Amino acid sequence: MKKFILFILKTIIIIIVLAVLLDYAYTSVYLQSNNRNKVDYVYNSKNRNYDVVILGSSRANNHFVSEMFEDKGFRTFNYGMSGGHLFEASLLLKLMIERKYEIKNLILEADLNLSNDHQAEGVSAKFLPYIHNSETIRKHFESEEDFNELYYIPFYRYIKFDAKIGFREIYKTAKGEATSSLDNLGYYPLQKHKKGNMKNNIVNLKPLVHNKYYQEIKSLCKKNNINFIAVMTPMCENVVGMNYFEKVKKAYPEIHNYENVVVENKYFSSCGHMNDTGAKIFTARIINDFFKK
Amino acid sequence: MFFNSLAFAIFLPIVFVLYWFVCNKNKTTQNTLLIIASYYFYSCWDWRFLFLLVFSTFLDYYTGIRIEKSKKDSGRKFWFWLSITVNLGFLALFKYFNFFAVSFSELMRGIGLKSSPFLLDVVLPVGISFYTFHGLSYVIDIYYKRIKAEYNFVDYSLFVSYFPLLVAGPIERATHLLPEIKVKREFDLQKAKEGVYQIIWGLVKKVVIADTCATYANAIFDNYTSMNSFSLILGAVYFAFQIYGDFSGYSDIALGVSKLFGLDLLRNFNYPYFSRDIAEFWRRWHISLSSWFRDYLYIPLGGSKGGMWMKIRNTFIIFLVSGFWHGANWTYVVWGGINALYFLPLLLRKSNRNNMDIVVLDWSWDSVKVVGNILLTFLLSCLAWVFFRAKTIADAVLYLKQMFTNAQFSSQYLANERYNYELILMIVLFVFVEWNNRTKEEPISEGKTMLKMALAILAIIAFGTYSDYKEFIYFQF
DSSP states (O other): HHHHHHHHHHHHHHHHHOOOHHHHHHHHHHTTOOOSSHHHHHHOOOOOOOEEEESSSSHHHOOOOHHHHTTTTTOOOEEEOOTTOHHHHHHEEEEEHHOOOOEEEEEEEEEEEGGGGSOHHHHHHGGGGGGTTOHHHHHTTTTTTEEEEEHHTTTHHHTTHHHHHHHHHHHHHTTOOOGGGGGGOOOOOOOOTTTOOOOOOOOOOOOOTTOHHHHHHHHHHHHHOOEEEEEEOOOOOOOEHHHHHHHHHOOOOEEEOOTSSSSOOGGHHHHHEEHHHHHHHHHHHHHHHHHHO | OTSSOOOOOOOOHHHHHHHIIISOSHHHHHHHHHHHHHHHHHHHHHHHHHHHHHHHHHHHHHHHHHHHHOOSSHHHHHHHHHHHHHHHHHHHIIIIHHHHHHHHHHHHHTTOOOOOOOOOOOOOOHHHHHHHHHHHEEEEETTSSSSOOOOHHHHHHHHOHHHHHHTTTOOOHHHHHHHHHTOOOOOOHHHHHHHHHHHHHHIIIIIIIIHHHHHHHHHHHHHHGGGGGGHHHHHHHHHHHHHHHHHHHHHHHHHHHHTTTTTTOOOOOOOOOGGHHHHHHHHHHSSSHHHHIIIIITTTTTTTTHHHHHHHHHHHHHHHHHHHHHOOSSSHHHHHHHHHHOOOOOOOTOOOTTTSSSSEEEEEHHHHHHHHHHHHHHHHHHHHHHHHHHSHHHHHHHHHHHHHOOHHHHHHHHSSSSSSTTHHHHHHHHHHHHHTTTTSSSSSSSSSEEEEEEEHHHHHHOOOOSSSSSGGGGGGG
């Protein structure tokens, strides 16, 4: 039995050593990457200057046409992340400030994402390779339930989120294969979908009265002299529970309500996401209202 | 509690330590601990079905004794049929009732009669097909006087509910497992080490091969109408490896875990994709079920004794029943039927027992023929798997039609944001490893074990699929 216990101990040591080595190798690769997604694009960068930075979820990513801002002479990048919550938007802004980005205006898409202040695991996973290298990221994740496992167990984060930061992603990162997420200055245009879902029910959504990460973004902007513009972006006409936007307006009067700027279904790819044509109409309106020279 | 879960990783060492350090006085304490552990393991799914398991155990234990004690033939028959009826009744009720009700209703509608089926709102108790078959084989063996009834309830309960085999087999025989249970187990270092190797290899099969293949197979099968021939061929191949990795991986873990407790279970898989014909395939795939049907259905039906017609009839019966055993859906029945059809030429040519030896290759023309036969057998099994995987027979037929008529063999980007060809290298590597170790139960033991174990662990950690978690397929059966 003693021999068997020794054998099991050896096996456990092999597992730990492999986990530590793999963790080191994966992290080293991610530390060199800056063309796979918006997180590594920011993390592995130095100071950049922007007139306009856009943050939010896919409803920012698919709705703000960066090139239209550029055409008006504003250096712009759309950092909206599909599936992301304000948790990730706030962390991305912190990393930008840490890297001494000079940002004049920040447009935050703040509407449906105000209903929660948790991480969106699929998106937040992109920050995890850097958790041991960045105090900012570590602190941001500290209040999350699974922080101890993610931080202290070597390689656990790469196992838990293998679809996002696992072997396949590390292979493509090591190869230097770029994705399309940085094309069009971060804006991702959608096409009109014949089968797109043009109905939505948001009756059960309730905006948090004090969304921790919304407040965090707001105060970061104030502290760093960034002009903060928060907007609600359009949804299609067949939405049940539209008073959600009124509730947001009541809780956060400073957020500009642009929900009904574009309503017709022909401008939408799905109910919550405008197509390229709709996005251009919406962006033109935003530029006109906030950036008219 | 799944074998590849954190809960099991905590459960197993606790039971192991208690088994060898606390309860190792005699076989009764060892068996009692294993029963408690097994009942806890089972109740982790749904404690309510524990009553069903205990009832089924008690029924077969009691009827077994009554069959043996009955002096009159009528008494023996009564207790025998009582056990068979109740066991199969439970299976029919939980597994097949809704299927028959819906099928009957569809039949009525087909002939123009209105019918709305009465359906039971019940969950299929996990492992019911497996432990029912344990009990049935035991009672049948006593009835035919092949074995003596077991009078020790603890020993018998462990035979039925032993946790490594409780939910997905292998389907054990009383003649094999009970004698092992009836003696005190002494710790055997070599056996325990082999157990660990087998558990690790089972995990490679499950999380690296099966779960990764599942991601691609699902993306292809769920969108087969928009897939080209190349994707559909790959989809069938990926599913073939998914189901093999999933089920044989589970069996490997079960066998490995059992070895840690000093008990050998029946081998369930013997590299089936290296078979040279379908008959050999069925001697190597889910061996415990195939042999169960052979011994308790095929042979009682007359086996191969009544001439060619009887042989063919009996072969079709066991394949159709085997298909139906897998699930209450016509797709499984068709899958069984297709395998029976594959068997037919072998029966007619009386060549179904030609390939009984281990495959050996050299640089001769015969070896080329052998490789060709292996590939053909694999191809045939892949075509049959399409029916096993598809939701309906119509889906399977359309899948195959599209596969043969589309005639486009380019790469395709799948719904899971991956290219269809991405797993080919992994599968080739897996086949290479299995081929080179086909004379052993798993590839880690014998020579450079630490290095091979480290590589297997590396594969599990680095290449496993975890975030898109998939249950073991055979749990649903």
